[in-house]
Amino acid sequence: MSTATTLQTSTTPLGRDELARLVAKDIAPGSFVNLGIGQPTLVSNYLTDEQNITLHTENGMLGMGPAAEGDQIDGDLINAGKIPVTELPGASYFHHADSFAIMRGGHLDICVLGAFQVSATGDLANWHTGAPGAIPAVGGAMDLATGAKDVFVMMTLLTREGASKIVESCTYPITGVGCVTRVYTDKGVFLTGPDGVTVRETFGCTLEELQELVPVPLKAAA
Amino acid sequence: MSTATTLQTSTTPLGRDELARLVAKDIAPGSFVNLGIGQPTLVSNYLTDEQNITLHTENGMLGMGPAAEGDQIDGDLINAGKIPVTELPGASYFHHADSFAIMRGGHLDICVLGAFQVSATGDLANWHTGAPGAIPAVGGAMDLATGAKDVFVMMTLLTREGASKIVESCTYPITGVGCVTRVYTDKGVFLTGPDGVTVRETFGCTLEELQELVPVPLKAAA
Amino acid sequence: MLNFVDSVQEAVAGIKDGSTVMIGGFGNAGQPFELIDALLECGATDLTVVNNNAGQGDQGLALLIKEGRVKKMICSFPRQSDSWHFDAKYKAGEIELELVPQGNLAERIRAAGAGIGGFFTPTGYGTMLAEGKETRFLDGKWQVFETPIHADVALIKALKADGKGNLVYRKTARNFGPIMAAAARQSIVQVSEIVPTGALDPENVVTPGIYVNSIVKVAGSGAGTSTTTEKAA
Amino acid sequence: MLNFVDSVQEAVAGIKDGSTVMIGGFGNAGQPFELIDALLECGATDLTVVNNNAGQGDQGLALLIKEGRVKKMICSFPRQSDSWHFDAKYKAGEIELELVPQGNLAERIRAAGAGIGGFFTPTGYGTMLAEGKETRFLDGKWQVFETPIHADVALIKALKADGKGNLVYRKTARNFGPIMAAAARQSIVQVSEIVPTGALDPENVVTPGIYVNSIVKVAGSGAGTSTTTEKAA
Numbered sequence: 072m073s074t075a076t077t078l079q080t081s082t083t084p085l086g087r088d089e090l091a092r093l094v095a096k097d098i099a100p101g102s103f104v105n106l107g108i109g110q111p112t113l114v115s116n117y118l119t120d121e122q123n124i125t126l127h128t129e130n131g132m133l134g135m136g137p138a139a140e141g142d143q144i145d146g147d148l149i150n151a152g153k154i155p156v157t158e159l160p161g162a163s164y165f166h167h168a169d170s171f172a173i174m175r176g177g178h179l180d181i182c183v184l185g186a187f188q189v190s191a192t193g194d195l196a197n198w199h200t201g202a203p204g205a206i207p208a209v210g211g212a213m214d215l216a217t218g219a220k221d222v223f224v225m226m227t228l229l230t231r232e233g234a235s236k237i238v239e240s241c242t243y244p245i246t247g248v249g250c251v252t253r254v255y256t257d258k259g260v261f262l263t264g265p266d267g268v269t270v271r272e273t274f275g276c277t278l279e280e281l282q283e284l285v286p287v288p289l290k291a292a293a
Numbered sequence: 294m295s296t297a298t299t300l301q302t303s304t305t306p307l308g309r310d311e312l313a314r315l316v317a318k319d320i321a322p323g324s325f326v327n328l329g330i331g332q333p334t335l336v337s338n339y340l341t342d343e344q345n346i347t348l349h350t351e352n353g354m355l356g357m358g359p360a361a362e363g364d365q366i367d368g369d370l371i372n373a374g375k376i377p378v379t380e381l382p383g384a385s386y387f388h389h390a391d392s393f394a395i396m397r398g399g400h401l402d403i404c405v406l407g408a409f410q411v412s413a414t415g416d417l418a419n420w421h422t423g424a425p426g427a428i429p430a431v432g433g434a435m436d437l438a439t440g441a442k443d444v445f446v447m448m449t450l451l452t453r454e455g456a457s458k459i460v461e462s463c464t465y466p467i468t469g470v471g472c473v474t475r476v477y478t479d480k481g482v483f484l485t486g487p488d489g490v491t492v493r494e495t496f497g498c499t500l501e502e503l504q505e506l507v508p509v510p511l512k513a514a515a
Numbered sequence: 516m517l518n519f520v521d522s523v524q525e526a527v528a529g530i531k532d533g534s535t536v537m538i539g540g541f542g543n544a545g546q547p548f549e550l551i552d553a554l555l556e557c558g559a560t561d562l563t564v565v566n567n568n569a570g571q572g573d574q575g576l577a578l579l580i581k582e583g584r585v586k587k588m589i590c591s592f593p594r595q596s597d598s599w600h601f602d603a604k605y606k607a608g609e610i611e612l613e614l615v616p617q618g619n620l621a622e623r624i625r626a627a628g629a630g631i632g633g634f635f636t637p638t639g640y641g642t643m644l645a646e647g648k649e650t651r652f653l654d655g656k657w658q659v660f661e662t663p664i665h666a667d668v669a670l671i672k673a674l675k676a677d678g679k680g681n682l683v684y685r686k687t688a689r690n691f692g693p694i695m696a697a698a699a700r701q702s703i704v705q706v707s708e709i710v711p712t713g714a715l716d717p718e719n720v721v722t723p724g725i726y727v728n729s730i731v732k733v734a735g736s737g738a739g740t741s742t743t744t745e746k747a748a
Numbered sequence: 749m750l751n752f753v754d755s756v757q758e759a760v761a762g763i764k765d766g767s768t769v770m771i772g773g774f775g776n777a778g779q780p781f782e783l784i785d786a787l788l789e790c791g792a793t794d795l796t797v798v799n800n801n802a803g804q805g806d807q808g809l810a811l812l813i814k815e816g817r818v819k820k821m822i823c824s825f826p827r828q829s830d831s832w833h834f835d836a837k838y839k840a841g842e843i844e845l846e847l848v849p850q851g852n853l854a855e856r857i858r859a860a861g862a863g864i865g866g867f868f869t870p871t872g873y874g875t876m877l878a879e880g881k882e883t884r885f886l887d888g889k890w891q892v893f894e895t896p897i898h899a900d901v902a903l904i905k906a907l908k909a910d911g912k913g914n915l916v917y918r919k920t921a922r923n924f925g926p927i928m929a930a931a932a933r934q935s936i937v938q939v940s941e942i943v944p945t946g947a948l949d950p951e952n953v954v955t956p957g958i959y960v961n962s963i964v965k966v967a968g969s970g971a972g973t974s975t976t977t978e979k980a981a
Contacts, residue, residue, distance in 0.1 A: 101749045103958045125912070125958065129617065130541045131687045133956045134912070146543055147688040153542035160946030161912030163953035164686055166693040166721070167541070168625035168862075171618035175638060175863035176930060178958050199643075206605055207614050208594035209644065214618030217637045218863060248641035248657075323516045325725045347679070347725065351850065352774045353920045355723045356679070368776055369921040375775035382713030383679030385720035386919055388926040388954070389774070390629075390858035393851035397630035397871060398697060400725050421876075428838055429847050430827035431877065436851030439870045440630060470874040470890075622862070629855070632868035632886030653865030654896065663887065683951065718916065719952045 078291040084257045084275040090225060092117040094183060094255050097223075098124060102180040103173075105129065105215055108152040110225045111183035125161075127179060129211040131170045134162025151211065174211070174218040182219035184212070186226045186251075188241045191287040193251040193263040195222065196243035209246075216247030228256035228284065235285045237261060237268065258284070262292070300513040306479045306497040312447060314339040316405060316477050319445075324402040325349060327437055330374040332447045333405035347383075349401060351433040353392045356384030373433065396433070396440040404441035406434070408448045408473075410463045413509040415473040415485040417444065418465035431468075438469030450478035450506065457507045459483060459490065480506070484514070517680045518729045519709070523553035526703045526731045530554060530668050535563040537624070537669040537695040538576060542568070545688035547672040547705050549733045551575040554670065560584045565624070565664060567617065567691065569593035569601035580604055589664060591617035616644060619661050621694060627663035628697025628726075635660055669699035673722070676704060678712035680724030689721065696726040705733040750913045751962045752942070756786035759936045759964045763787060763901050768796040770857070770902040770928040771809060775801070778921035780905040780938045782966045784808040787903065793817045798857070798897060800850065800924065802826035802834035813837055822897060824850035849877060852894050854927060860896035861930025861959075868893055902932035906955065909937060911945035913957030922954065929959040938966040 085093065087110060095117035098104060105127045106112050115137065118124045126135040128150040135150060136157035144155040165173075173179060186197040198212045199205065216222055226236055237254060253271075254261040259281055262269040269290045273281055282289050307315065309332060317339035320326060327349045328334050337359065340346045348357040350372040357372060358379035366377040387395075395401060410418040420434045421427065438444055448458055459476060475493075476483040481503055482493040491512045495503055504511050520526045527550060530536065536554070540546030555578055562585050569588045570577030579585050581600040588610060593601050604610040615623065616638050626634060635658035639645040649660040671692045673682040682704060684692055696702040709732050753759045760783060763769065769787070773779030788811055795818050802821045803810030812818050814833040821843060826834050837843040848856065849871050859867055868891035872878040882893040904925045906915040915937060917925055929935040942965050 127958075128687070130544070131690050132950075133958060134950065145686065147545070147686040149542055149544050149687055158686070158950060161910055161914060161948075161957065162950040163914055163948075163956040164684075164689055164950050165956065166689050167617075167621040167691050168694045171621045172862035172930065173956070173958060175618050175622070175636065176861045177863060178861075178930070194641075204606065206594040206602060206612075208592040209614060209616050210592040211617040213616040213638045213642060213644070217640070218618075244643050245641060349725075350920070352777070353923050354717075355725060356717065367919065369778070369919040371775055371777050371920055380717060380919070383677055383681060383715075383724070384717040385681055385723040386717050386917075386922055387720075387723065388922050389850075389854040389924050390927045393854045394629035394697065395723070395725060397851050397855070397869065398628045399630060400628075400697070416874075426839065428827040428835060428845075430825040431847060431849050432825040433850040435849040435871045435875060435877070439873070440851075466876050467874060622864070626867070630870065631855070632870070632884070632889065632891040634859070634867040635865035637863065637865070651865070654898075656865065658865040665887075685951075716952075718918075719949075 078270060078278065079272040081272070081274045087113060090255050090257065094223060094225060098122060098181060103127060103133070103178065105174065105179050105182040105219065107182065107184040107215065109185045111185060112152070114183055127173060128156070129170055129174060129214070131165050131167060132162060134159045171211070171214055174214045177218055177220060179219040181221045181223060182215045183223045183225055184215060186224045186236065187243045188236050188238050189224050189251050189254050189263060190238055190241050191263065191267050192265060193249045194241050195224065195246045195251050196241040198246045199244045201244045212246050216250045221252045222250045224251050224254045226254070226256055228258040237285050237287060239287050300492060300500065301494040302499070303494070303496045309335060312477050312479065316445060316447060320344060320346060320403060325355070325400065327351065327396065327401050327404040327441065329404065329406040329437065331407045333407060334374070336405055349395060350378070351392055351396060351436070353387050353389060354384060356381045393433070393436055396436045399440055399442060401441040403443045403445060404437045405445045405447055406437060408446045408458065409465045410458050410460050411446050411473050411476050411485060412460055412463050413485065413489050414487060415471045416463050417446065417468045417473050418463040420468045421466045423466045434468050438472045443474045444472045446473050446476045448476070448478055450480040459507050459509060461509050517724060517727060520729050520731050523549045523705065523731055523733065524556065526550060526729045527553045527557050529701070530557065530559045532559055533561045534559060534667040535565065535665070537565040537666040537699050539669070539671040539690065539692040539695055540566065541687065541690040545672050545684070545690050545692055546575060547670045548575050550670040550703060550705050551579065555579055555582065555584070561586050563587040563589065565589045565666060567591055567620065568595060569598055571595055572597045577601065580610065583609065585610060587611040587613065589613040589615060589620070591615055591620050614644060621691070623661055623664040624691070624694045624698045627665045628694060631663060633660055633662045664698065666695070666699040667701065669695040669702045671696055671702060671704045673704050673706050675708045675710050675715065676706045676727070676730045677710050677715045680727035680730060681715050681720040682706070682722035682727065683715060683719060684721055693722045696722045701728045702726055703729045705731050707733065750957060750960060753962050753964050756782045756938065756964055756966065757789065759783060759962045760786045760790050762934070763790065763792045765792055766794045767792060767900040768798065768898065770798040770899040770932050772902070772904040772923065772925040772928050773799065774920065774923040778905050778917070778923050778925055779808060780903045781808050783903040783936060783938050784812065788812055788815065788817070794819050796820040796822065798822045798899060800824055800853065801828065802831055804828055805830045810834065813843065816842065818843060820844040820846065822846045822848060822853070824848055824853050847877060854924070856894055856897040857924070857927045857931045860898045861927060864896060866893055866895045897931065899928070899932040900934065902928040902935045904929055904935060904937045906937055906939050908941045908943050908948065909939045909960070909963045910943050910948045913960035913963060914948050914953040915939070915955035915960065916948060916952060917954055926955045929955045934961045935959055936962045938964050940966065
C-alpha cells in the first residue's frame with residue numbers, strides 16, 4: 072500500500088472530497104473493498120480503472136458499480152444504504168450468509184467506515200450514541216469492523232463542540248475492539264493499533280498543534 | 294406413511310429385491326430420500342413415478358436419476374458410491390457444505406442404510422468393524438444417521454455365523470445413537486426406538502420363532 | 516410436501532398465533548409484500564418476526580407492527596427515517612427487540628437450516644450486544660457464542676419456481692431468502708413466474724425444492740418492481 | 749491479487765514444505781489431477797493434505813502419498829479398493845490420519861472460510877470419532893464441538909473462470925471446490941476455459957473471484973473427463 076513512512080504535511084485542512092481522494096489513492100490495486108454508508112461512499116468517486124478495485128455490498132454483491140440513474144434504477148439492485156446501484160462486468164450475487172462470510176472470514180482487504188470515536192488502540196465506536204431512549208440499530212457495522220483485514224475510518228477530527236473523536240477510551244458504545252488501523256480526518260491521517268497513535272500526515276496544522284487537540288500521545292511517522 | 298399397524302406375516306423369507314420393493318412401497322409420496330451404498334440402492338428400482346420421490350446424493354445433487362449407461366456416462370456426474378448416474382428434470386447441484394446442510398439440518402425425510410448391527414433402542418453400527426489394524430473410513434454415514442427424519446436399515450437379520458444383527462447393545466463401533474426408526478430384514482420388519490423393538494411383519498416365521506433368533510424382547514405391532 | 520396454491524390468502528392460512536415468522540428482504544428488495552399483506556389480513560397475532568429491519572413507511576411489516584400483531588422483532592437495523600410504527604411501539608414498551616449484528620443474524624439463520632447447534636464468532640466481542648454471552652479465545656481471537664434462529668414459517672419472494680419448487684432470485688433481492696427457506700419448518704414463497712420442471716438449469720438453482728412448501732404466483736411482483744410496490748395503508 | 753499463470757508448474761511453485769493443502773474432488777469428479785501432478789513434480793514435502801479420500805490407484809494424491817510427501821491426511825474415507833498406497837503407509841505407521849465424518853469435514857472447511865471459530869453439531873456424538881471432544885446439549889440434542897480447518901493452499905478444478913476470477917463448476921464436480929477456495933489463504937484453480945469478464949451471468953457465479961488467487965487453463969481437463977483422466981505412475 073502506498074503509505075508514506077515519514078510525516079507529511081499540507082498547508083490547509085482537507086475537505087471531504089479531498090479526503091476521499093486521498094483514501095482512494097491509498098487503496099492497493101486489485102483490492103476488494105467495502106465502503107460504508109455516508110462519507111466513505113465518496114471514495115468510490117476517486118477510484119481509477121487502473122486500480123481495478125472490486126466493491127462489495129453486504130446485501131449480497133461483489134462488483135458493484137456507481138449509483139443508478141434514470142432508466143438504470145432497478146428496485147432489485149440496491150446497496151447496503153438501500154440506494155439503487157449498478158452492476159459491473161464480472162459482478163456476482165450471493166445470499167446474506169455467503170455475503171457476510173466474505174466479511175467475517177477476513178476476505179475483504181479494506182473497509183472504510185465513519186465513526187463517532189476511535190480509541191488510541193483502535194477501538195471503534197460508530198453504531199450507537201448510547202443516548203437514553205435512542206433506538207439502537209447496528210446493521211453490518213460490527214461484522215465489517217471485525218472482519219476486514221484493514222479498517223479505515225473517515226471522519227472530522229473534532230465534534231461540532233470541538234472535542235477530539237480520537238480518544239483514550241471510547242465513551243460511546245463500541246462496535247469492535249482494536250479493529251481500526253487508520254483514521255483519515257480533515258486535520259491529519261492517524262495510524263492506530265496496539266502501540267498507540269502515529270501521525271502520518273497533518274493538514275493545515277503542525278504535529279504540535281494536532282497534539283493540543285488530541286488527548287492521547289501522538290508520535291510522528293518515523 | 295403406509296405403515297401397517299398390526300402384525301403381518303408372509304410364508305417365506307424375503308429376498309433382497311422383495312425387501313427393496315417393500316421399502317419402496319413404504320416411502321410416502323413426495324419424500325426426499327437418500328439411499329446408502331449397497332443393498333439400499335436397490336430401492337430405487339421400485340420407486341414409481343406416482344410417488345414423486347426426489348433422491349439426494351451427498352456429493353452434491355438432488356434429483357438424481359438411474360445409473361448412467363453407455364453414452365450417458367459422464368465423469369462429472371457420479372453418486373456417493375462414485376458410480377456414474379443421470380440427472381432428472383428438476384435436479385439441482387450444490388457444494389458439499391450445502392449438501393450436508395440438507396442432511397444435517399433434518400431436511401431429508403428418509404435415508405436407507407445398510408448395517409452391521411442395530412440396538413434395541415436404535416443405535417446404529419455400520420461404518421467400522423473395529424477389527425485391529427482395519428483402516429477406518431466413515432464418509433457420510435454419521436451425518437445421514439444423525440440428520441434424516443427417519444433412518445431405515447436394510448440387512449439380513451442374521452450374520453453368516455447365525456448371530457442376530459439386532460442386539461441389546463452394539464458391539465461394533467457405533468455410527469449414531471438412537472437414530473434408527475425401522476429395520477427391514479429378510480425375516481421381518483422391526484420398529485426401533487426408546488421403547489424397544491416392535492415387530493411389524495414376519496416373513497417365513499412366526500413372532501415366536503423370530504424371538505428365538507433375536508436376543509432382545511420383541512413386541513407385536515398392536 | 517410441496518403445494519402450489521392459488522392465492523396469498525391460502526398460502527398463509529396455516530400461520531398460527533404465537534408463530535415465529537421469518538420475512539425475507541433487505542429494504543424493499545426481496546420483500547414479499549403480498550404475503551405480508553395476506554398475513555395482516557389473516558389475523559395471526561402474538562408473532563415473533565425475523566427480518567433485517569422493522570418495517571418502513573405505512574406498508575408491509577410496518578403495518579403488522581402498527582396493528583400490534585408483533586410481540587417481538589429479531590433484526591439488525593430497526594431504526595430508519597420511516598420506521599415510525601416500530602419506533603412508537605418500542606418507545607411505548609409494546610414490542611420486544613432482539614438486536615443482532617447483521618452477519619450474526621444471517622449466520623444464526625444459516626445455522627438453524629444446517630443443523631448447527633451454536634457457533635463462535637468474533638463479531639460483537641467486547642460490545643454491549645455480547646453482554647452476558649459466553650466467550651472463548653479461538654483461532655487467535657476472542658469470540659462470542661451464538662445460537663441458531665429457528666422459525667415456524669418463512670415468507671419469501673423469489674423470481675421463478677419450477678414444478679419441483681426449485682427457486683431462482685434476482686440480483687440483490689436474493690438476500691435472506693435462501694437461508695430463511697432452509698431455517699423455517701414451512702417456507703411460503705411468492706414468485707413472479709412458475710416455469711415447467713426442467714426449465715431451470717440445475718447448475719443455477721439457488722434454493723432447491725426440498726426447502727419449499729408452498730408456492731404462489733403473484734402477478735406484477737417481478738423483476739425490478741421492489742421500489743415501485745407502494746401500498747396504501 | 750489474482751494471477752493468470754501459464755502452466756501448472758508455475759501455479760504451484762510457491763507451495764512450501766510443511767504446508768496444509770486442500771485438494772478438491774470427490775472420487776475423480778473435480779480432482780485437479782494436473783495441479784496434483786505439478787505438486788508432485790515441485791518437490792514440496794511434509795504436507796498435510798485435506799481431501800475427502802486418500803488417493804486411488806496410481807495417480808494424483810495416491811502418488812504424493814506413495815512418494816512420502818504427505819505426513820498427515822485429513823479425510824472422511826481413506827479406505828477404498830484401490831487405496832493401496834495410503835493403506836501401505838498407514839500400516840507402516842508412516843502417515844498420520846485424522847478421520848472426520850464427511851459432513852463435519854465440509855462444515856469445518858466452510859467454517860474456516862466464513863470466520864467461524866468453532867461450532868456444535870450432532871454428527872458423531874457418542875461415537876469413537878467424538879472421543880475426547882467437548883459435548884453440549886443444544887436444540888434438544890447432544891452435540892459435539894468441532895473446529896475450523898484452515899489451509900495454506902487449495903488446489904481446485906473448475907469448469908470456467910472469467911477475467912475477475914469468478915468460477916463455475918460442472919455437475920457433481922463442484923463438491924469441495926467452493927468451500928476450499930474460501931478456506932485457504934491461496935487458491936490455485938485449474939479450469940478448462942477462461943472466458944471474458946462479463947461472460948458469466950452474475951446470478952450463476954458459484955465462487956466469486958475474491959476467493960481465487962491463481963488460475964491456469966488446462967487443456968482437455970474439461971467437461972466429463974473426470975473418469976478418463978488416467979495417468980501412468
